[in-house]
Amino acid sequence: MEISGTVSAILAQKKTSTVWSIEPDATVFQAIELMSQKNVGALPVLENDRLVGIISERDYTRKVILKGRSSKETAIREIMTDTVETVSPNDSVSKCMHIITQERVRHLPVLENSKLIGMLSIGDLLKWIISVQDMAIDNLERFVTGSEPAI
Amino acid sequence: MEISGTVSAILAQKKTSTVWSIEPDATVFQAIELMSQKNVGALPVLENDRLVGIISERDYTRKVILKGRSSKETAIREIMTDTVETVSPNDSVSKCMHIITQERVRHLPVLENSKLIGMLSIGDLLKWIISVQDMAIDNLERFVTGSEPAI
Numbered sequence: 001m002e003i004s005g006t007v008s009a010i011l012a013q014k015k016t017s018t019v020w021s022i023e024p025d026a027t028v029f030q031a032i033e034l035m036s037q038k039n040v041g042a043l044p045v046l047e048n049d050r051l052v053g054i055i056s057e058r059d060y061t062r063k064v065i066l067k068g069r070s071s072k073e074t075a076i077r078e079i080m081t082d083t084v085e086t087v088s089p090n091d092s093v094s095k096c097m098h099i100i101t102q103e104r105v106r107h108l109p110v111l112e113n114s115k116l117i118g119m120l121s122i123g124d125l126l127k128w129i130i131s132v133q134d135m136a137i138d139n140l141e142r143f144v145t146g147s148e149p150a151i
Numbered sequence: 152m153e154i155s156g157t158v159s160a161i162l163a164q165k166k167t168s169t170v171w172s173i174e175p176d177a178t179v180f181q182a183i184e185l186m187s188q189k190n191v192g193a194l195p196v197l198e199n200d201r202l203v204g205i206i207s208e209r210d211y212t213r214k215v216i217l218k219g220r221s222s223k224e225t226a227i228r229e230i231m232t233d234t235v236e237t238v239s240p241n242d243s244v245s246k247c248m249h250i251i252t253q254e255r256v257r258h259l260p261v262l263e264n265s266k267l268i269g270m271l272s273i274g275d276l277l278k279w280i281i282s283v284q285d286m287a288i289d290n291l292e293r294f295v296t297g298s299e300p301a302i
Contacts, residue, residue, distance in 0.1 A: 003280070003284065029216065032212050032213075032216070032217060033217060035212065036212070036213050036217055041209065057208040057209055057211075057212040058192065058208055060208075060211075060212055061183050061186065061187070061208040061211055061212065062183075062187050065180065065183070065222055066183060066184060066187055071216055094284075097277055097280070097281055098281065100274075100277060101274065101277055101278050101281055104274065106257075106273075106274075122257075122273050122274065122277060123251075123252065123255065123257075123273065125277065126248055126251060126252055126273060126276065126277065127252050129154070129248070129280060130248055130249065130252055133154065133245075
């Protein structure tokens with residue numbers, strides 16, 4: 001029942017390997033425009049190639065108009081989440097599941113030697129779990145029908 | 152490797168059983184206020200106790216300021232997602248996982264005889280998968296140490 005796999009395997013399964021990011025001095029409006037264009041729910045915030053935070057749909061929903069701010073006049077650094085949980089390519093899927101559940105976040109930036117190399121979302125994780133499950137079932141069916149031994 | 156369980160078991164595991172909802176003629180601003188107060192990412196939209204849509208952080212982020220609208224002057228019905236995938240209490244966890252992944256949604260309203268009785272989020276699903284996994288490991292450990300038979 002343990003879900004196998006690593007972060008790098010999930011990244012390899014994603015349709016696109018491009019990681020969209022934004023600078024902390026861009027406006028919140030620019031962030032939501034980019035999220036919409038790229039169809040993502042959060043963006044890593046990079047300053048001189050270093051990860052300094054994340055800005056998500058949740059940050060936008062909770063910290064702009066409800067706090068009397070305007071998206072066109074607010075810099076991302078004012079509302080971004082700056083204590084970010086990150087993972088590395090060799091971390092296990094199980095570890096990611098626990099972080100996402102305990103910290104109530106939907107996105108985990110993936111760092112390799114302090115460099116951002118990917119973003120892992122809660123949706124990517126669920127998709128991975130389904131594929132692992134389907135593989136196990138396929139494998140079992142082949143074993144039962146005698147066409148191949150289960151590994 | 153098949154993840155067991157039903158929608159009703161997940162609902163029972165949730166900390167709160169209250170389902171917050173809103174009416175389609177309320178403003179988008181009221182919706183994001185309520186989402187923030189209740190710490191949820193989406194609200195089912197009810198008209199005369201009937202589910203007519205969902206409004207989420209994503210709807211707010213994508214369809215208000217980017218489309219030239221204002222949250223205080225826009226009714227929820229103008230931007231809500233009105234074709235909503237729903238599940239019933241007896242549906243399997245596996246079915247929910249597939250809907251959430253295929254439809255790229257984060258929330259599934261739970262209906263029983265057309266009545267809304269709960270909301271299931273992608274986070275609830277992941278939490279469930281972790282608990283099923285941990286139970287299986289516990290069980291295996293008890294079996295290996297001889298204190299109890301594995302079921």
